[in-house]
Amino acid sequence: MTRALAIIAAAAMILLFAALMIVVMPAIQLQATVKAPEGLEPYSEQAARGRDVYISLGCVYCHSQQPRDPSIGPDAQRGWGRASVPADYVYDSPHLLGSMRTGPDLFNIGVRQPSQDWHLTHLYNSRSVSPMSIMPSYPFLFEVKPEAEDGDVVVSLPPDYAVDGVLVAKQDALDLVQYLLELDRSYPVDVIPMAEEE
Amino acid sequence: MTSAIAFLLAATFVISVGGLALLVWALVNDQFTMGPKAARTIFGPGEVGKVEDPATPRLVKDRMQQERGAVEAPDAEQQEELELRAKADQSTRVPVTWWLASSLFWLLLGSVLGVIASIKMHAPEWLVSEAFLTFGRIRPAHLNVVAYGWSSMAGVGIGVWLIPRLFKVALQGGAYATAGAIIWNIGLAVGVWALLAGHSDGMEWLEFPWPVDILLVIGGALVALPLILSLLKRRVQHLYVSAWYLLAALIWFPMLFITANLPNLFGGVEQSMLNWWYAHNVLGLWMTPLGLAAAYYFIPKIVGAPIYSYSLSLIGFWALALFYSQVGLHHLIGGPIPTWAITISIVHSVMMVIPVVAVAINHHMTVAAHWRLLLYSPTLRFVVLGAVAYTLSSIQGSMQALRGVNTITHFTHYTVAHAHLGLYGFMSLVLFGSIYFVVPRLTGREWPYPKLIAAHFWLVFVGFAIYFIPLSIGGWLQGLAMLDATRPFMESVSLTMPYLTARSVGGTLMTLGHAIFALHAVLALVRGGPLRRDAALFRPVPATRVGEAGS
Numbered sequence: 036m037t038r039a040l041a042i043i044a045a046a047a048m049i050l051l052f053a054a055l056m057i058v059v060m061p062a063i064q065l066q067a068t069v070k071a072p073e074g075l076e077p078y079s080e081q082a083a084r085g086r087d088v089y090i091s092l093g094c095v096y097c098h099s100q101q102p103r104d105p106s107i108g109p110d111a112q113r114g115w116g117r118a119s120v121p122a123d124y125v126y127d128s129p130h131l132l133g134s135m136r137t138g139p140d141l142f143n144i145g146v147r148q149p150s151q152d153w154h155l156t157h158l159y160n161s162r163s164v165s166p167m168s169i170m171p172s173y174p175f176l177f178e179v180k181p182e183a184e185d186g187d188v189v190v191s192l193p194p195d196y197a198v199d200g201v202l203v204a205k206q207d208a209l210d211l212v213q214y215l216l217e218l219d220r221s222y223p224v225d226v227i228p229m230a231e232e233e
Numbered sequence: 234m235t236s237a238i239a240f241l242l243a244a245t246f247v248i249s250v251g252g253l254a255l256l257v258w259a260l261v262n263d264q265f266t267m268g269p270k271a272a273r274t275i276f277g278p279g280e281v282g283k284v285e286d287p288a289t290p291r292l293v294k295d296r297m298q299q300e301r302g303a304v305e306a307p308d309a310e311q312q313e314e315l316e317l318r319a320k321a322d323q324s325t326r327v328p329v330t331w332w333l334a335s336s337l338f339w340l341l342l343g344s345v346l347g348v349i350a351s352i353k354m355h356a357p358e359w360l361v362s363e364a365f366l367t368f369g370r371i372r373p374a375h376l377n378v379v380a381y382g383w384s385s386m387a388g389v390g391i392g393v394w395l396i397p398r399l400f401k402v403a404l405q406g407g408a409y410a411t412a413g414a415i416i417w418n419i420g421l422a423v424g425v426w427a428l429l430a431g432h433s434d435g436m437e438w439l440e441f442p443w444p445v446d447i448l449l450v451i452g453g454a455l456v457a458l459p460l461i462l463s464l465l466k467r468r469v470q471h472l473y474v475s476a477w478y479l480l481a482a483l484i485w486f487p488m489l490f491i492t493a494n495l496p497n498l499f500g501g502v503e504q505s506m507l508n509w510w511y512a513h514n515v516l517g518l519w520m521t522p523l524g525l526a527a528a529y530y531f532i533p534k535i536v537g538a539p540i541y542s543y544s545l546s547l548i549g550f551w552a553l554a555l556f557y558s559q560v561g562l563h564h565l566i567g568g569p570i571p572t573w574a575i576t577i578s579i580v581h582s583v584m585m586v587i588p589v590v591a592v593a594i595n596h597h598m599t600v601a602a603h604w605r606l607l608l609y610s611p612t613l614r615f616v617v618l619g620a621v622a623y624t625l626s627s628i629q630g631s632m633q634a635l636r637g638v639n640t641i642t643h644f645t646h647y648t649v650a651h652a653h654l655g656l657y658g659f660m661s662l663v664l665f666g667s668i669y670f671v672v673p674r675l676t677g678r679e680w681p682y683p684k685l686i687a688a689h690f691w692l693v694f695v696g697f698a699i700y701f702i703p704l705s706i707g708g709w710l711q712g713l714a715m716l717d718a719t720r721p722f723m724e725s726v727s728l729t730m731p732y733l734t735a736r737s738v739g740g741t742l743m744t745l746g747h748a749i750f751a752l753h754a755v756l757a758l759v760r761g762g763p764l765r766r767d768a769a770l771f772r773p774v775p776a777t778r779v780g781e782a783g784s
Binding site for chain 1: 238241245248252259353354355357358361362363364367368369370372373431432433434435436437464470471472476477480481483484485488489492497499500501502503504505506507508510514518551554555558559561562564565567568569570571573574577578640644645646648649715716717718722723725726727730
């Protein structure tokens with residue numbers, strides 16, 4: 036080949052075409068058909084802040100948010116919820132679908148673990164409630180005080196993990212837990228029925 | 234919606250017919266000069282058959298030549314060509330030194346971050362006191378440093394060095410490339426700080442906040458200028474295959490990077506499609522072209538033989554462009570996006586076998602006839618191993634995109650191992666080899682300590698085997714455990730522990746190899762260490778093999 040401009044132009048056209056095919060076309064289809072389901076509320080202000088903490092601490096590198104259809108895996112049997120649909124994500128930006136399941140899927144963690152207390156203990160040290168867990172501890176989301184003050188949320192700890200004084204959750208921890216509690220897609224949605232296998 | 238699809242269909246039709254007409258025109262007018270003559274573009278007159286390694290000194294080079302099969306000594310015209318080339322090589326010294334030296338720094342930082350992240354997987358209580366040390370920040374810092382710091386900067390450095398070799402003209406506007414390196418470095422430094430401080434955009438491969446994106450775009454635009462300026466002054470009619478890859482990468486990276494970083498283009502699941510289209514294409518249409526451009530140049534130059542089948546390289550190039558660009562959505566198999574779009578990506582992943590086999594035949598067949606040179610030349614051994622890893626990781630990638638396989642490997646460490654076979658086994662090894670070739674031609678001196686090259690090679694080779702094999706097995710078992718409803722989820726976590734520990738061991742060996750390599754390279758770049766009278770090869774080339782060796 037002898038013409039640089041031809042190579043560059045053709046290369047650019049091919050990529051443009053690809054982008055139209057697998058990004059723009061599906062996006063047009065989705066934007067035309069997807070509406071927020073009746074059971075889905077936007078995140079509360081506190082949960083939205085908690086979502087930022089989730090992003091900032093990189094939870095997405097170990098936790099997916101996309102339970103799959105029973106024909107693919109036992110996600111529903113593990114209590115991760117029904118298969119998600121595009122409408123479940125209308126309030127999610129940036130998306131947090133995730134690509135790893137070093138830990139379990141969290142798309143319905145608010146249904147599975149509705150207790151703020153459990154989440155705080157788990158964030159402080161996951162092994163205090165789940166001995167085999169390899170999730171990092173997040174001690175910097177908490178502070179140890181001699182005694183609780185007004186409005187403090189005290190974290191309950193098993194004896195092995197007890198601190199000298201009381202363990203109080205910082206605002207970031209409370210926001211993050213609020214986000215996790217609002218991860219609840221247990222409402223019904225319309226799905227296209229799967230084809231029966233012959 | 235219907236009108237949009239109708240418009241796109243009509244546009245596709247018009248573009249396809251236009252493309253076909255263009256192709257017919259190009260064939261009629263002999264635009265594809267694809268014969269064996271074109272493959273010789275990178276050789277000087279009468280240079281085919283001559284090895285171009287080691288850089289110095291003459292005696293060892295002559296022995297290396299005998300090892301390959303002797304040819305006549307160069308005449309005056311050839312000698313002049315070689316001197317011109319040495320001058321052209323020198324014209325890249327400042328910018329290439331900047332890009333390569335910077336890449337060495339990011340390689341070391343990225344390796345250390347990678348080892349920390351790896352250890353944290355089996356020692357979750359290690360380094361947890363501060364937010365910036367948490368796994369979820371170290372891991373993206375590792376990825377961005379090795380992708381945009383090490384691989385991109387070293388790849389660009391090698392690309393800039395190749396410009397005079399491909400166009401047979403001294404580098405034009407090298408100062409722009411130097412300025413680009415400085416701005417790119419500033420961008421990366423700010424970006425790494427931002428990620429560790431928690432200011433991430435939240436999407437894999439696109440974590441850097443927008444001010445960093447802008448710096449990278451400016452730095453990238455600056456380093457593109459010398460490529461264009463030198464292209465305009467080129468003294469060759471035919472553009473060699475390496476140049477196609479460089480030119481395409483030049484347009485692909487900004488298109489991908491800018492589109493994917495546009496703020497508020499999409500939210501929700503549409504954004505996940507944009508995200509994975511970018512994340513896979515940045516490998517396929519940015520890293521891969523840089524790596525292949527280097528491999529396509531160094532392999533034939535070192536063995537002194539044109540590429541095995543030059544027409545095949547044309548298929549390899551355009552098939553890569555056509556098929557790779559539609560790949561990416563297979564990262565979302567089983568996810569909440571239109572199945573037809575995922576299927577397009579799966580089909581194209583499998584189609585990738587075509588360019589991969591084309592490239593594999595070209596690379597491996599070119600080396601096969603002269604395999605003995607692998608015993609001596611560090612560049613050849615690194616680059617050829619990298620080319621083998623490219624074949625393996627690409628075939629593995631095609632398999633992994635199939636729904637049956639993907640169901641098991643999705644969301645597991647198997648995918649992480651695969652990513653490292655591509656970006657490390659292929660890209661990094663090719664870059665190591667290229668740097669071993671380029672540095673002596675920048676400084677005019679051999680590498681000071683050949684033993685360090687051997688240490689580097691064996692540490693990263695053994696280290697990567699210990700990294701890749703256990704992690705692939707562990708990831709596969711993890712996937713099987715996750716799919717089995719009768720086993721608790723926690724079993725898929727605990728069974729990976731020995732494999733994750735092995736990964737840390739392998740990663741540590743690789744990092745050790747990188748430390749040796751970086752120190753050695755810095756020493757060579759500042760012209761430190763002893764002035765060698767013999768060449769820096771893996772082993773001395775025997776003096777008398779004339780007659781029996783080579784072809």
